[in-house]
Amino acid sequence: MKKIQIWVVVAGCLPGIVAGFLGCHRADVPEDKSETAALPADSIPLMEHAFTSLESDTHPETLHLFSVLAPGENTDILDKTLSTLFPDGVTDPGETEILLLLGYVSQTLKLASSNRHLGSEVLVEGHAYCYGMARAFVALCRRTGMPARVNSVHNFEYMQAHNMAEVYYDGNWHLFDPTYGVFFYDKEEYNGTGSIPSARALFSGSVPDAHPFMLSELLWTGQHVPGGSPKPLSDDFRYRNAFTLRQLYDQVFSKGFPFIVAENRVASFPILIEMGATNTLSIGAVDGRTEDVEGRRENASYPRYHGEAYLGLGSTGGRFHTISIQAAPARYKITYHFMRGSHFHALDTIELRDIIVEQSRLDDTSWSLWFRLQSEEGLFLVINRTGLAVLDAITVDRVE
Structure with a gap:
């Protein structure tokens, strides 16, 4: 059985914090969905707060x-x-x-x-x-x-x-x-x-x-x-x-998924990937659409809510991913597929627990990372330091 769960956690002093804890909810501020979204200078130190904390x-x-x-x-x-x-x-x-x-x-x-x-x-x-x-x-x-x-x-x-x-x-x-x-x-x-x-x-x-x-x-x-x-x-x-x-x-x-309370406009998207017995799975399809990555609202709830399809610095702040993969120890490849016009050439990773990053590769519309999982659960960050990328899909494959 394979399972993917993604939560959006908005870090900072936001309305709607329930009982003082940072809860899981959809951000209300609309994101600029243009392929060449502006990158305001004041977003950069906010993301740096998040990166440097971990x-x-x-x-x-x-x-x-x-x-x-x-x-x-x-x-x-x-x-x-x-x-x-x-x-x-x-x-x-x-x-x-x-x-x-x-x-x-x-x-x-x-x-x-x-x-x-x-x-x-x-x-x-x-x-x-x-x-x-x-x-x-x-x-x-x-x-x-x-x-x-x-x-x-x-x-x-x-x-x-x-x-x-x-x-x-x-x-x-x-x-x-x-x-x-x-x-x-x-x-x-x-x-x-x-x-x-x-x-x-x-x-x-x-x-x-x-x-x-x-x-x-x-x-x-x-x-x-x-x-x-x-x-x-x-x-x-x-x-x-x-x-x-x-x-x-x-x-x-x-x-737990660690994330950083930096400023109102910095958000972490913790992603839990449970491979089970399968050797491949995906979040969304490589089809030039973001809707299947973000998930759809049904009956006023998000039964498969994936968060927003953004990674990096945008007009409403910064986004980065905290990924936990639960699987048998082996070598894996995770690939981020992006919409055309995305800026993702500064993608980077931070190893947190039981992950050894081996190599990465950039193509015209994708970024792939090969890593070795040393135990049954590993934890790492995926960050986009200098641009805004719009996700088309994420795929994970066991390669040995």
């Missing part, structure tokens, strides 16, 4: 982008919060200060729905779900001078999506979960001799022995109780009696 880029320009407060942030509110935590100020912030901020957000913000999208607004309102908590944490980190960004994961058991955050210090990015006051560590004991991994390291499985630590089990109380030392996350600590946090993180890093 590439763990440490270029000074990238770090600067993630150091600047979002437009509209209230610095007085951020400074007031920081002054209560650091009465003597912060001159050289590092992991100690970050953990204090992590504990503050996870304790003082109550867990409740909010439509606030700025960190300072969330702090004033006093409650949020994971997205708002991540935004508040990131805003506080940036105000101390540390680059920080929201990292999210979509489509796993228990939740539609979950939002976390990374902070850059000591030459690397490090992942934290402001909702639960949790971080991961490459030692069994938090003793200062190990390291907190990045999101990329955790999603790629390059830190197989990462251990979750929790600052306090007193979450979302509206009061900050500082001074607690990080302790290993309990096996039976549960989220509202629904599931344990260990179950949540196991799903997040083994099954």
